[in-house]
Amino acid sequence: KAGVTQTPRYLIKTRGQQVTLSCSPISGHRSVSWYQQTPGQGLQFLFEYFSETQRNKGNFPGRFSGRQFSNSRSEMNVSTLELGDSALYLCASSLKGEVTEAFFGQGTRLTVV
Amino acid sequence: ILNVEQSPQSLHVQEGDSTNFTCSFPSSNFYALHWYRWETAKSPEALFVMTLNGDEKKKGRISATLNTKEGYSYLYIKGSQPEDSATYLCASLRYGGSQGNLIFGKGTKLSVKP
Numbered sequence: 001k002a003g004v005t006q007t008p009r010y011l012i013k014t015r016g017q018q019v020t021l022s023c024s025p026i027s028g029h030r031s032v033s034w035y036q037q038t039p040g041q042g043l044q045f046l047f048e049y050f051s052e053t054q055r056n057k058g059n060f061p062g063r064f065s066g067r068q069f070s071n072s073r074s075e076m077n078v079s080t081l082e083l084g085d086s087a088l089y090l091c092a093s094s095l096k097g098e099v100t101e102a103f104f105g106q107g108t109r110l111t112v113v
Numbered sequence: 114i115l116n117v118e119q120s121p122q123s124l125h126v127q128e129g130d131s132t133n134f135t136c137s138f139p140s141s142n143f144y145a146l147h148w149y150r151w152e153t154a155k156s157p158e159a160l161f162v163m164t165l166n167g168d169e170k171k172k173g174r175i176s177a178t179l180n181t182k183e184g185y186s187y188l189y190i191k192g193s194q195p196e197d198s199a200t201y202l203c204a205s206l207r208y209g210g211s212q213g214n215l216i217f218g219k220g221t222k223l224s225v226k227p
Contacts, residue, residue, distance in 0.1 A: 003156070004156070042117070042202070042218055042219040042220065043217040044217075090156075099144065099162055099164055099206065102157075103159070105156055106155065107156070
């Protein structure tokens with residue numbers, strides 16, 4: 001079965017712009033989580049969606065938002081981009097979102113200049 | 114501890130060596146411990162999900178143990194091969210949380226020299 005697909009793979013944006021990243025989970029998976037990775041840091045949790053509802057949110061400013069559609073596809077939006085938002089953004093899907101293993105996409109590498 | 118700590122940060126071994134790394138996590142309200150392998154230019158891939166104190170899991174040459182009372186897990190690789198070169202991540206899930214409450218360590222980067 002197809003894995004988790006993230007688009008685009010690479011993105012360059014200017015400070016102040018906004019960006020939307022997309023994640024298509026594995027078919028049948030209802031939980032989608034987003035993570036940010038910056039150099040020297042572990043994966044930092046952004047938010048989790050389950051059946052179109054945001055179930056958990058990490059400690060990120062309100063400029064970071066997301067949503068999930070009825071087909072479980074998810075989007076993440078970052079408004080008013082800052083240089084510090086340059087990072088690898090990973091999404092992960094899982095069947096139920098509790099103790100089940102997460103399946104990760106290859107990520108979107110965002111560079112803010 | 115409230116964070117997930119992994120040690121060592123990096124490790125260089127020769128092909129055929131056996132090795133192990135440590136993951137320390139909050140023992141209070143423990144729910145599950147995940148291990149992932151992340152190869153360069155690929156996606157993190159799940160190795161194990163463990164929930165019970167004393168759990169031992171094995172996949173090929175890789176195994177893991179779990180001590181929830183003292184808050185640590187060990188990952189062992191027997192007879193390391195160059196293809197084992199990757200960053201190994203552990204993540205803790207505390208009780209009452211969902212997948213979104215996975216707290217990741219910074220990983221142990223393993224390099225296996227032929």
